[in-house]
Amino acid sequence: MPEWLDDLRARAARFAGLHPDDLVQALLIRYDPGAGIGWHKDRPVFEHVVGISLGHEATLRLRRRTALGFERAKAKLMSGSIYHLSGEVWTCNGFVPVTYLIMPPWLRTRAG
Numbered sequence: 001m002p003e004w005l006d007d008l009r010a011r012a013a014r015f016a017g018l019h020p021d022d023l024v025q026a027l028l029i030r031y032d033p034g035a036g037i038g039w040h041k042d043r044p045v046f047e048h049v050v051g052i053s054l055g056h057e058a059t060l061r062l063r064r065r066t067a068l069g070f071e072r073a074k075a076k077l078m079s080g081s082i083y084h085l086s087g088e089v090w091t092c093n094g095f096v097p098v099t100y101l102i103m104p105p106w107l108r109t110r111a112g
Contacts, residue, residue, distance in 0.1 A: 001026055012050040016084040018109065023050065025108045031058075039063065047111040049085045053077040 001009060005026050013020040025046075031037075039061075057078050063070045077083065 008052065012052065012082065015082050016048060016050045018048060018050075022048070022109045024110055027108070045111055046108040047086055048109040050108075051077075051083050051085070053079055053081045053083075055079060 001024070006020075009023050009026070010020050012018075013023055057076060060075045060077055060083070061072070062075070063072045075083065
């Protein structure tokens with residue numbers, strides 16, 4: 001991981017109760033106005049995902065399968081907010097199309 005991410009990685013690790021060295025991958029994507037992330041299932045090779053919302057606010061959508069369909073939840077992510085996803089809650093997620101530029105870095109651990 002590049003050194004310029006050391007402070008961000010330390011902050012993310014502290015928030016999630018992890019050691020900074022556990023966060024082995026960083027992903028930084030730019031989402032221009034109108035972009036969104038559709039529902040998807042992340043690979044099981046990653047156990048913890050810590051995200052930090054940069055730019056403008058965005059809405060994170062979560063869902064999980066139940067016997068009757070899907071249970072759904074939303075979280076409003078203000079600029080600068082941090083979140084930690086792991087376990088069953090991280091099976092499917094997406095962002096609604098954004099109105100302003102956002103750049104959420106995600107830092108991930110490998111599954112144990």
